[in-house]
Amino acid sequence: MVFHIPWIYTPVRTILAIWHQLTKTEVRNLVPFCNRKRSTWIVRRWFCFQIPELTRVSVMMRERSRVEDTMYAMQKAGAGSLQVISDFDMTLTKFAHKGKRVPTTHNILNNKLLIDDDSTVKMKELFNTYYPIEIDASLNPEEKLPYMVEWWTKVHDLLIQQRIRKDEMARAVRESNAVLREGCSAFFDCLAEQRVPLLIFSAGVGDILEEVIRQNHVFHPNVHIISNYMDFDHTGVLQAFKGQLIHSYNKRAGALSHGATLRELHGQPNVLLLGDSLGDLSMADGVSTAQNILTVGFLNDQVEERKESFLNSFDIVLLRDETMDVPNAILRFIVSSEISKVHREK
């Protein structure tokens, strides 16, 4: 009964969580904690206490101490030095919801309202052909690259042929099963409140992406987007895609070619990067002034096959986690002034 009272439940649960991690020797050492080794240990436990989300079984880290050091450095610098660079599809949106795959921004366009039946089938066939290549753990990014260009080019050509109408897109998004990760709205809101810039860097379709976040009421002024944008003629019919094509494995080139957008973010040298593909790791390559970069990878699909490469590449790997709990906890830790105070006093 007592565990149903929230103000008792949270501290009790936290104390139990910490207690579970203590070995007998550690408990014995707890009393005279004066030497460096012991104080390091106390700091580590304090970290677990602050961010219990990082102790979950779905969270993996190759080098825990690097994560801790980077987060303390980011916390010390505070919200004013932070920017977030995030992928969109399957990173800010869920991978699956209620047992079904969540559509990507491209797949939201695969709607009878916008394209004919033949094209619907073709788009599905293209997805079934190229998506397995995109996530194939046995191929390196250079080997995947030509296939990605082929996939994006074929689909964009098909969409142009279908003469998609700008004024039907909001309805297509509304009718789709697009869904942001649990806790994603809180993440957007906290960033806006703290005036932390959020750069969404997506190889999806920018116009659809904007509509998804608008319909979720999180398109705040701190949000910047780099993506593939549609070019409509004067009657509102799709005639081309603007600029250089962005696909999953050329985000580095995309980052470097959007220098102007990234220059606006130069005052924020600490980067929290979120992605679901190894290609997303290059999204911060345009931030020449970066001091600390913490990378979080959502490993949604082919988990066992890709675990090793994700662990070798991202600082934190989240296994089949459909929530934003970990990014939210990291953000809280960095921006919380109370915690900053504790850190300064240490």
Ligand SMILES: Nc1ccn([C@@H]2O[C@H](COP(=O)(O)O)[C@@H](O)[C@H]2O)c(=O)n1
């Ligand atoms: N025709 C396509 C092309 C790509 N995709 C998926 O979209 C993802 C790209 O968007 P990000 O926000 O994640 O950069 C990519 O991972 C592809 O799987 C698609 O569904 N259809």
Ligand SMILES: [Mg+2]
């Ligand atoms: Mg993605």
